[in-house]
Amino acid sequence: MIAKSNHLQLPKGYTVDLPVEELPAQKVLFVPLTNGRCPKGELTIKEGDKVNFCQEIGVRHGPFFDQPIFAPCSGTFVGMEKHGYRNGKVLDYLKFENDMQDTMDPSVRVRSDEEIESLTQEQLVELLKHYSAVGLGGSSFPTYIKMQTKEKINTILIDGVECEPYVTADHRALQERCDDVIKAMMILQRIFGTKDARICIKKKHSELLDPFKKALANHPDCGVTMQLLGSYYPQGWEVAMIEKATGIKVKPGTLPAKYGILNFNVSSMIQMWNIVKYGIPVMSREINVNGDEIVSPKTLKVRIGTPFSALIEACGGYKNPDASKILIVGGAMMGSTIPSDDCITTRTVTSIVVNDKKEYKEEPCVRCGSCVLSCPAHLHPVTVMMVMKTMPVDKQKIKALHPERCMLCGLCSYSCTSKIHLTDYMRRAQVIAKLP
Numbered sequence: 001m002i003a004k005s006n007h008l009q010l011p012k013g014y015t016v017d018l019p020v021e022e023l024p025a026q027k028v029l030f031v032p033l034t035n036g037r038c039p040k041g042e043l044t045i046k047e048g049d050k051v052n053f054c055q056e057i058g059v060r061h062g063p064f065f066d067q068p069i070f071a072p073c074s075g076t077f078v079g080m081e082k083h084g085y086r087n088g089k090v091l092d093y094l095k096f097e098n099d100m101q102d103t104m105d106p107s108v109r110v111r112s113d114e115e116i117e118s119l120t121q122e123q124l125v126e127l128l129k130h131y132s133a134v135g136l137g138g139s140s141f142p143t144y145i146k147m148q149t150k151e152k153i154n155t156i157l158i159d160g161v162e163c164e165p166y167v168t169a170d171h172r173a174l175q176e177r178c179d180d181v182i183k184a185m186m187i188l189q190r191i192f193g194t195k196d197a198r199i200c201i202k203k204k205h206s207e208l209l210d211p212f213k214k215a216l217a218n219h220p221d222c223g224v225t226m227q228l229l230g231s232y233y234p235q236g237w238e239v240a241m242i243e244k245a246t247g248i249k250v251k252p253g254t255l256p257a258k259y260g261i262l263n264f265n266v267s268s269m270i271q272m273w274n275i276v277k278y279g280i281p282v283m284s285r286e287i288n289v290n291g292d293e294i295v296s297p298k299t300l301k302v303r304i305g306t307p308f309s310a311l312i313e314a315c316g317g318y319k320n321p322d323a324s325k326i327l328i329v330g331g332a333m334m335g336s337t338i339p340s341d342d343c344i345t346t347r348t349v350t351s352i353v354v355n356d357k358k359e360y361k362e363e364p365c366v367r368c369g370s371c372v373l374s375c376p377a378h379l380h381p382v383t384v385m386m387v388m389k390t391m392p393v394d395k396q397k398i399k400a401l402h403p404e405r406c407m408l409c410g411l412c413s414y415s416c417t418s419k420i421h422l423t424d425y426m427r428r429a430q431v432i433a434k435l436p
């Protein structure tokens with residue numbers, strides 16, 4: 001059973017009730033040549049070439065799959081530059097001067113309803129592969145891999161729980177694009193022969209029922225429902241959401257399809273609809289810019305390739321520009337800190353949180369057990385920490401503590417009486433457990 005993590009409820013931040021604002025595309029946009037899953041990149045264009053919006057311009061190679069690269073605007077490829085990536089590393093980026101015309105590549109075409117209704121599973125898998133669709137909740141897991149399952153699918157679950165504090169992008173997307181989410185779900189229902197299709201949200205966000213009912217009125221016979229789940233963290237964790245919604249416990253490391261379940265997050269469904277209907281990869285997305293240090297927190301619809309500094313400027317900038325601050329990409333609990341706002345928006349960036357930098361001094365462990373009680377994966381963070389502190393680290397002992405089951409939710413660090421960064425120990429233990 002999934003522990004309820006003391007039913008921790010975290011604040012949603014400042015943007016939950018604000019409509020999405022569109023940030024106009026910038027004069028200069030960037031695309032990474034490589035990324036965390038695909039460490040090699042190859043281009044089919046050269047410096048000075050003109051490109052069309054959504055034109056395929058190269059490919060990233062990974063150990064298990066390739067990702068085509070698409071131009072983020074029409075204009076000119078002017079060369080390479082180094083900038084930060086969402087995981088804190090510095091990468092090589094392709095730099096484009098935007099001609100502000102958005103001249104669409106001729107390969108892009110809108111599909112008719114009849115074409116969509118006759119799409120097979122194989123054709124959908126090929127489309128998702130070609131447009132390099134990935135999980136947009138931050139996981140970047142290739143969507144086509146989930147979609148090519150041969151298992152009998154009994155339930156389709158869309159994760160609209162989004163439990164991280166401050167993050168409200170999917171919440172806003174459900175308010176404003178619920179119809180597209182339902183249309184994408186209907187494609188899956190037909191292809192997999194699945195009647196049971198649900199959008200899962202937190203009980204405390206029952207205001208999402210209204211836009212859902214409104215969108216559902218356009219598709220009265222589709223059978224899509226909305227399911228209200230508990231309002232605690234980390235209810236949005238895939239394993240926790242599936243267990244709460246269906247009672248089925250998914251073994252860590254296995255795909256939910258093995259249990260007859262297909263699950264995606266809200267933004268990934270919107271991405272799928274855009275690919276199938278309009279033939280375009282993810283070229284913009286909703287991103288929260290939030291936190292105590294932002295003058296006017298907002299949810300912005302942003303062109304992929306936009307520097308973070310432009311997003312922060314669109315939100316009025318920093319309250320205290322000279323004060324030291326902490327920048328987090330992807331949520332205050334599970335996100336990564338980045339050294340500066342010289343970082344570029346990619347499709348898996350869900351949020352930027354900027355808070356003032358409080359220095360926490362770690363104290364010795366008082367054996368209170370709070371970290372063990374709070375862990376939704378039933379792990380022993382304190383024991384992992386102690387083994388990690390004993391040099392040389394005993395790899396077998398670490399393996400026996402199963403750090404691979406940790407989803408890095410941050411609850412152990414959050415609940416630690418002595419302010420020990422237990423999640424960091426778990427992260428490092430995961431690396432050690434993978435060593436041969």
Ligand code: SF4
Pocket residue numbers: 374375376377378379380381405406407408409410411412413422423426
């Ligand atoms: S970060 Fe890992 S060890 Fe810590 S509470 Fe979350 S799942 Fe458990």
Ligand code: SF4
Pocket residue numbers: 364365366367368369370371372381382415416417418419420422
């Ligand atoms: S919560 Fe912190 S102080 Fe308490 S047992 Fe765990 S590591 Fe030790």
